[in-house]
Amino acid sequence: AQSVTQLGSHVSVSEGALVLLRCNYSSSVPPYLFWYVQYPNQGLQLLLKYTSAATLVKGINGFEAEFKKSETSFHLTKPSAHMSDAAEYFCAVSEGSGGYNKLIFGAGTRLAVHP
Amino acid sequence: DGGITQSPKYLFRKEGQNVTLSCEQNLNHDAMYWYRQDPGQGLRLIYYSQIVNDFQKGDIAEGYSVSREKKESFPLTVTSAQKNPTAFYLCASSRVGGREQFFGPGTRLTVL
Numbered sequence: 001a002q003s004v005t006q007l008g009s010h011v012s013v014s015e016g017a018l019v020l021l022r023c024n025y026s027s028s029v030p031p032y033l034f035w036y037v038q039y040p041n042q043g044l045q046l047l048l049k050y051t052s053a054a055t056l057v058k059g060i061n062g063f064e065a066e067f068k069k070s071e072t073s074f075h076l077t078k079p080s081a082h083m084s085d086a087a088e089y090f091c092a093v094s095e096g097s098g099g100y101n102k103l104i105f106g107a108g109t110r111l112a113v114h115p
Numbered sequence: 116d117g118g119i120t121q122s123p124k125y126l127f128r129k130e131g132q133n134v135t136l137s138c139e140q141n142l143n144h145d146a147m148y149w150y151r152q153d154p155g156q157g158l159r160l161i162y163y164s165q166i167v168n169d170f171q172k173g174d175i176a177e178g179y180s181v182s183r184e185k186k187e188s189f190p191l192t193v194t195s196a197q198k199n200p201t202a203f204y205l206c207a208s209s210r211v212g213g214r215e216q217f218f219g220p221g222t223r224l225t226v227l
Contacts (some may be wrong), residue, residue, distance in 0.1 A: 009155060032214045043119075043205055043218035044158075051214070090157060094214040100146065100165055101214050105157040 002027045002095045006106035013113055019063075019078040021109045023091030026072060032094035033074045034103070035065055039087045047089070050074060061085070086113045117142045119219035121206050126224045128193075128200070136191045136222045138206035145211040147189035151175060152203040152221075161204075164189055165211055193224065201226045 007022040025031055032051055036044040048059025055067045065076045074091060091106040119140045128134045140147065146165050150158040160173030164183040178197025183189055189208075193200045203223050207216040 034215065036218075041124075041203075041221070041223065043121075043220045044207075045218070046215060049215060100163070101209075101212070102160065102163075103158075103216055107155055107157045 002031070002093050002104050004091050004093050004104055004106035006089075006091050006109050008109055009107065010110050010112065013081045013111070015083055015113055015115055016080050019076070019081045019085065019111065021076040021089050021091075021111065023065075023074045023076065023106060024072055025074060025091070025093045027093060027095075032101075033065075033067065034092045034094070035059065035063070035074075035076050036090045036092065037061075037087050038090065038108075044090065047076070081111075081113045083113050083115070086111055119206055119208055119217060121204075121219040121222050123222060124220070126222055128224065128226050130226055131195045133192055133194050134224065136193065136204055136206075136224070138189045138191065138219060139187055140189075140206075140208045140217075140219075141187060142208055142217060143186075144208035144213075144217070145186065146209045146213075147183070148207040148209075148216065149173075149179070149181065149189070149191045150205045150207065152205060158205065161191065200224055 003026045005024045034049045035047040048057045050067045058064045063078045088110045092103045095102045122137045148163045149161040162181045164170035180192045205221045206219040209216045
């Protein structure tokens, strides 16, 4: 079975600093990987997804993630944090090869941005 | 605009009562899902449905029930058998065979 590990349940950065949220996955097949963002008391919004087309994936709100097969990682970065980036971020891997594809989520990383 | 709606946003229930959470989508997706979210645990799959009149248990189905009478609707009932029902519940949908899931805004259930 596939799994996802997010290192660091809480990350705090200063406004304007680099954001780095870590995600490692385990998968026996080429993975489909996702990053979702959740603002307080809201649903999940897709930030970006890796579907094997390119190893560096650009998403919304200035975020990007790099797929590294050798490290089984899919870390999320943003060069300069903004106060509005404060939210919880979830990494997920898609499992399945037929009509039904299950999403396996990491435990999430809560990002705080301070002035 | 296409999307997923969940109602109500907040729900309070007394112990021993069943309660039904609504989920409706107009994305024309065949597959629908229910997740439970607890702090520090990510999302856990309760039930999913790939087609009308068919659904399967997820990882934590005990104490929950669902129905899928219409393509657009996938209501979740939290029964009195669920030992710890207080949580945030998220509904999602996807195309059959699709990898990406689209989420509703969630319902926060509190048992008093």
